[in-house]
Amino acid sequence: MKAVLLYKRRHVLAENAFAELVLWRLPAPVPPSPHGLKYRLAYVVDGVCVLRYDNERGKGDHRHFGDVESAYAFSDPETLLADFWADVARWNDENRGS
Known part of the structure; x- marks a missing residue:
């Protein structure tokens, strides 16, 4: 079995952000x-x-929030997406006006 693409999408969130x-x-x-x-x-x-959530050989599941990289406890795709979107909202809240 080869890798199967499940989801690929770009969401434009603002003129300067996606x-x-x-x-x-x-x-x-x-x-x-x-x-x-x-x-x-x-x-x-x-x-x-x-902001980036990813998993790669040798590093496993992790996230980058600004300059900080930390481990991420993956449980399922739905939680992954919810956590990502919550961090997008957090980033926007913390960096409003910068």
């Missing part, structure tokens, strides 16, 4: 992630990626 969400189902997990999904959720403002 979110891009990509999710694949894999034939096997990407170590050290225990699940069979590969994802990249990014929020870009003024051409800079200010």
